[in-house]
């Protein structure tokens with residue numbers, strides 16, 4: 001089987017990419033929460049325990065779990081010459097432009113011998129007080145001296161591995177992120193998919209991190225071999241969907257023939273399509289009822305003209321569109337059972353962001369008990385994980401996982 005193989009949201013999951021939240025969470029402060037896209041500071045020890053419980057559930061189901069930090073460390077070990085390029089790219093993209101500081105930070109990071117420790121340190125961020133900046137008489141030195149300040153920001157959103165890259169069929173979209181604060185996350189994907197022995201020359205790259213328009217993996221849902229759904233959201237621009245469509249249709253071996261674009265409200269609570277809609281069984285989806293009110297759907301296919309797209313607005317209800325794509329009568333199960341307050345509360349903590357690991361079996365956050373009871377009543381098999389701390393980052397089990405391989409036939 002291909003190294004990347006994901007043609008649905010529900011086929012049995014075989015291999016998944018995750019990241020264990022690390023010391024990057026310790027560098028969140030009240031003043032930086034908004035910029036770093038968090039709503040509170042999680043208690044790291046508990047967040048790690050919760051995340052370990054998540055990984056355990058996956059392993060108990062026979063799924064191979066790989067960690068972003070391990071893949072990146074292996075990439076550096078396999079390709080010794082990449083260390084310098086990676087570090088320099090990482091430092092300059094982190095906003096450091098003074099040659100003296102580039103050198104100081106480069107030497108600081110490069111002195112970390114073990115590749116995994118090095119990768120974890122890049123994720124954690126660097127406080128100015130960890131560096132030996134000497135006594136040079138420059139303004140920068142005088143201002144920075146003795147202060148505690150992050151000279152390279154942490155990347156606390158890395159445990160949402162769904163967003164920086166997305167599997168589509170046998171390919172990967174390496175995304176251009178919406179926010180500056182998440183843009184360096186895709187550097188790891190660039191090196192892993194290009195240079196790691198397991199992936200090198202084996203993956204169709206369907207989007208690139210240096211394209212001008214932003215798109216994130218939380219908006220990308222594989223409906224089946226031939227249909228892809230993509231959200232137009234706070235995080236994903238229509239221009240990016242057109243570029244992705246052109247790459248898929250005209251520059252790749254992808255079997256996707258049709259992309260359905262979902263125009264959802266542009267706000268933080270619904271930042272990605274997967275915060276309001278996820279497939280959980282061959283004929284069932286969870287949905288946040290509020291999006292059904294003004295949802296606009298568009299279809300992108302190849303036009304008759306060479307290298308051009310045909311775009312039309314779909315004049316039909318979501319339920320019918322999904323039913324005809326999947327060739328089965330689809331049921332939409334409302335988050336919170338339809339009560340407005342419960343729906344808003346449980347959606348905020350990712351009640352509709354479940355990870356389906358085989359048809360009808362889903363991983364859910366424990367705290368969303370109204371939605372969970374409803375899903376159980378509907379016959380779903382729930383694997384429940386603790387969620388007090390992880391949910392403070394506004395992502396659920398789907399956001400915390402990037403499937404690499406799902407079975408084709410089962």
Ligand SMILES: NC(=[NH2+])NCCC[C@H](N)C(=O)O
Pocket residue numbers: 037038157160162163182217218219271272274275353393394395396398399
């Ligand atoms: N696929 C998702 N829904 N991811 C959620 C990401 C949450 C993260 N704090 C952000 O704002 O970017």
